[in-house]
Amino acid sequence: MGELRGFLKVERKTTESRPVCLRLKDFREVSIFVTGEHSQEQASRCMDCGTPFCHWGCPIGNYIPEWNDLVFRGHWQRAFQLLAATNNFPEITGRICPALCEYSCALGINDDPVTIRENELAIIEYAFKKGLVKPSRLKKRTGKKIAIVGSGPAGLSLADQLNKAGHLVAVFEKQDKIGGILRYGIPDFKLEKWVLERRINLLKKEGIVFNTSVCVGKELKTKYLKKEFDAICLAVGCGVPRDLNIEGRTLSGIHFAMDYLIQANKKVSQELIPSDKLIDAKGRRVVVIGGGDTGADCLGVAHRQGAKCVVQIELLAKPPECRTPDYPWPKYPLLCKTTTSHEEGGIREWSVSTKKFSGRNGQVKKLFCQRVAQEASDGKFEIKADLVILALGFLHPEHNGLVKDLGLELDSRGNVKTDENYMTKVLGIFSAGDMHRGQSLVAWAISEGRKAAYAIDKYLMGETYLPKM
């Protein structure tokens, strides 16, 4: 365990963020990274409870109390080895995971939980700095070929695991760069893209072949994959956005969040966007419809682009600030989340239904809204807008294209149905990540990728030495 009674001596102290006035001038990461003594002190708070619920709360089952203890004692290399045993990309979860584990930390019952996510980041960044994260050289290959479609966190963890098992792995990605939502959804102020490049370079050196700008089902027929590969795993995400089909929806200036974020991320990476396609918040009155994390990312981007003002509206009521009896410890609670983007400005409104858009010369100018809890006559109000971003969540994966071509079965929510071994109803074709689970989180996508890799290796070889999770 950490220091005996460490939690009585040391208070939780999270790392600081860059001042708002500075961070709004660029897209660089908001958090100031710290490691060393700060992390050791924070790790000392871990009580190493008999049954570690943090481990239960983490989708990838990280050995949290064990590596907290190693960090406290300064055994960083061993902490890294233990972390790498369960998490393919701790430098990513350490930056952007909502830290489900911390809501299950026993200290959180009557005190502040251990800074688990930040300790995870400190371990992996120490390992990179000291040259401990090296490409592993495989002595023997199995000769089996596996195609992975989609290069988000599910596809990448699948590729990493199956490559380590000795198979030849080819990843196919329709975008021109690897990473899925990590690349084009999540803004740099949460995850700078060199972090992703560093990992992808390692995966390439280990022998994984990446094919970009290839949309499977369009440019590349599924027939070809079936003929050329011993197994296929589909991890194309859950990309069909929820729409708001109300009067005025076809006015220009109303966009889906991902269309906005993909462009914004490309611009930050110096990729050229044709001027007639450009969605830019500069000098505009922006309304983000949808109060979740994607909406918050749009808010942060709009402020950095120089929006005149930003309003974020949500249909549901404001969630509570503290746990309610519906979400007792150690469950992950539904709470009102204030992200770093919210600290930067903007107005947040809850319990608001958008009834209609109106415009001038085909361009959106106004939203007609209604406060949900109030009488129709009392609760009406209008918001002026030049740019409206729809961040209403995602329904399911795209059904046309490869899902249809392969004749895959869907579950009741429209996601791809598999058996308990991640295999679809078509022999040798598997599915993992958001495409299978529905819209979720990076840690869950990694978890799905690892579990599917275990099942695929077993399917191909009859047995597997890969970890089950």
Ligand SMILES: Cc1cc2nc3c(=O)[nH]c(=O)nc-3n(C[C@H](O)[C@H](O)[C@H](O)COP(=O)(O)OP(=O)(O)OC[C@H]3O[C@@H](n4cnc5c(N)ncnc54)[C@H](O)[C@@H]3O)c2cc1C
């Ligand atoms: C804006 C936004 C912000 C988020 N922020 C966070 C966060 O801070 N923390 C967190 O934990 N989670 C976050 N999430 C959720 C998280 O990003 C997803 O759960 C995760 O990326 C899902 O991983 P995946 O690999 O299943 O799919 P994706 O990341 O969606 O990757 C799927 C990939 O498949 C490719 N593809 C699709 N069709 C084809 C085809 N036919 N051929 C070839 N390639 C194809 C896509 O281009 C994409 O690259 C966020 C989601 C969004 C939208």
Ligand code: SF4
């Ligand atoms: S992946 Fe997320 S839930 Fe798991 S230990 Fe890291 S921060 Fe916690």
